[in-house]
Amino acid sequence: MRTPSQAPSRPSSRSGLSPRVLIAGALSLAIGLALTGAAKAGPTLDAIKARGSIKVGVGTQPGFFSPDSNGRWQGFFVDFGRALSIAVFNNPDKVQFVASSPQQRLPSLQSGEFDILLSGVTQTFTRATKLGFHFGPVVFYDGQGLLVPKKLGVTKGKDLNGATVCVQTGTTGELNITDFFRQNKITFKPVVIEETAENQKAFASGRCDVLTQDSSDLAITRTQLPKPDDYVLLPERISKEPLAPAIRYGDDQWLEIVNWAVYATIQAEELGITQANIDSFLTSADPTIRRFLGVDPSLGEAAKLDPKFAYTIVKTVGNYGEIFDRNVGPATKVGLDRGFNKLWTQGGLLYAPPFR
Incomplete structure (x- = not known):
């Protein structure tokens, strides 16, 4: 038994180092290994780099994704595909766009036909859990909308009491439109049609007062009608x-x-x-801007990207507002208002985490 005058004995190790030093060293090694592991590319990124290009699944809606007369893909989602190509290869053209139908796009992604889907796919709980997909940031906040002839004289969905509505059978749109009218205590007469093209033809022929689909789809449909200016997309979005x-x-x-x-x-x-003005920001003293544009290279180095990846993305495809306005904004044939796709500072939902 130790007497009060005896100093407590110190545990020893074969190395001669105290346990405290050994534990600290082990923790440092573990953290280092963890960080090294986090920096390693996974199977998709490895395949992209080995191939020398990114395979992007897209749809075929003008304004969002479609080839031009020279076969070069253009559109809102296409620009984000080129932004990814810049981030990985520092080149906007190391990307292959492959059209896929709504029925096949997710199975094709799962099977490895694409590296990423930029086809206007909706993020849902089931897709993120049961089906096993990761989703990046929302790039377009859409919702089911209502397209009507201007001659109907309505400015909002609540004015549609008693209207005849063309809707596809067996879709969530059928339930959404029923809920919308019920919640607003108004009535409607459904014209239920299975095929999208037939649904649109019925609307164009005057068989119904309202066509309801995702708003971005309606914007495209409007441009394809004989007299697009005779129709208006109402402001309501009746689903997320x-x-x-x-x-x-x-x-x-x-x-x-x-x-x-x-x-x-x-x-x-x-x-x-x-x-247009990005180069004028390169001499800014603002540390946020310097980090963002890669003048201070610390962020790019930490992510193993070119420090100026953000600079090159914006210089090549523009900021979000420019991408939106150029492809689907009010001055285009699609003619969409920003709506929820405005910055958070302007009453929208778009928000970027800090670049620091």
């Missing part, structure tokens, strides 16, 4: 359709590249940086 990039599980670094490439376009708009 957050459209986001989708990738397979299993590649966290690829997901982070997707995230921050999208956020770069939003952050640029928040900072007032555009394609």
Whole structure:
């Protein structure tokens, strides 16, 4: 038994180092290994780099994604595909766009036909859990809308009491429109048609007063009607359709590249940086701007990206507002208002986490 005058004995180790030093060293090693593991590319990013290009699944709606007369893909979602190409390869053209139908796009992504879906896919609980997809930031806040002839003389959905509505059978749209009219205590007469094209033809022929689909689809449909200016998309959105990039599980670094490439376009708009004025910001003393544009290279180095990846994205495709306005904004044939796709500072939902 130790007497009060005896000093407590210190546990020893074969190395001669105290346990405290050994534990600290072990923790440092573990943290180092964890950070090294986090920096490694996963299977999708490895395949992209080995192939030398990104395979992007898209749809075929003018304004959002469609090839021009020279076969070069153009559109809102296409620009985000080029932003990803810049982030990975520092080149906007290391990307292959592949059209896919709504029925096949998710199975094709799961099977590895694409590296990412930028086809206007809605982020849902089931897709993110049961089906096993990761989603990047929402790039387009959509919702089911209401397209009507101007001659109907209505300005909002609540004015549609007694209207005849063309709706596709067996879709969530059928339930959404029923709920909308019930919640507003008004009535409607459904014209239920199975095929999208036939649904649109019925509306164009005057068989119904209202056509209801996702608002972005309605905007395209409007441009394809014989006299587009005779129709108006009402302001209501009667469902939530957050459209986001989708990738397979299993590649966290690829997901982070997707995230921050999208956020770069939003952050640029928040900072007032555009394609035209971006070079004037390179001499800014603001540390936020210096980090964002790669003048201070610390962020790019930490992410193993070119420090100027955000600069190159904005210089090439523009900020979010420019991408939106150029492809689907009020001055285009699609003619969409920003709506929820405005910055949070302007009453919208777009928000980029800090670049620091």
